């Protein structure tokens with residue numbers, strides 16, 4: 001039922017909130033190292049799906065499994081990056097101290113923290129900004145910092161809820177490439193919620209399109225595009241253009 005390569009299994013998952021069915025019969029397996037993007041009309045349950053994975057919203061029926069174990073509460077090996085970096089970061093701590101927060105929560109010995117903090121900040125392009133406070137950083141830098149802090153948890157999986165929605169187009173593309181780099185270097189599994197269909201195709205190995213009322217999986221699109229992805233070449237690739245058309249048509253019909 002569960003293979004070694006599988007990390008996550010949604011099994012006949014149903015979620016009701018305040019007596020209303022929000023997610024209906026979700027069946028989905030996510031493999032280790034896979035990037036899964038979730039799209040769908042507003043209210044189709046994308047965030048709710050992410051919250052069940054994060055251990056914040058329990059199933060009303062069915063199961064949600066991490067390596068075969070039910071997810072019943074937030075886990076250290078599943079990190080979450082929120083869209084609202086302003087609220088996710090602590091304004092009274094500088095960048096290094098924000099990253100250290102995750103290490104404090106894990107109980108990592110103090111002596112081991114400093115080199116690891118610098119490694120993560122450098123990896124996210126913030127090596128020269130360790131002493132800066134969030135208010136002294138651009139939106140893109142703050143989002144990088146939030147990702148660095150997540151990585152300090154050494155997660156096997158990162159959940160991202162519209163993480164780049166508030167950023168300008170150029171910063172957004174740079175951070176998309178950072179996410180793909182992480183996956184390549186660290187084998188992290190990514191569950192990424194977005195409204196931006198092109199972003200979904202660019203990042204994903206599979207795009208899950210939800211349908212609303214109640215939220216359910218409408219269609220799964222395999223993204224058969226070569227790696228490494230490239231902001232120009234990938235977006236001009238015939239497969240990208242074909243998928244973009246299919247996905248736009250699909251989501252438009254789901255919204256009607």
Ligand SMILES: Nc1ncnc2c1ncn2[C@@H]1O[C@H](COP(=O)(O)OP(=O)(O)OP(=O)(O)O)[C@@H](O)[C@H]1O
Nearest residue numbers: 017018022040041042043044045046047048049215
């Ligand atoms: N705590 C809650 N109690 C009751 N209903 C809720 C709760 N949280 C979400 N919902 C409802 O669940 C449905 C799905 O919400 P969810 O946020 O998962 O959708 P979404 O696809 O992420 O939407 P959006 O694209 O607008 O962010 C919506 O109708 C929402 O009103």
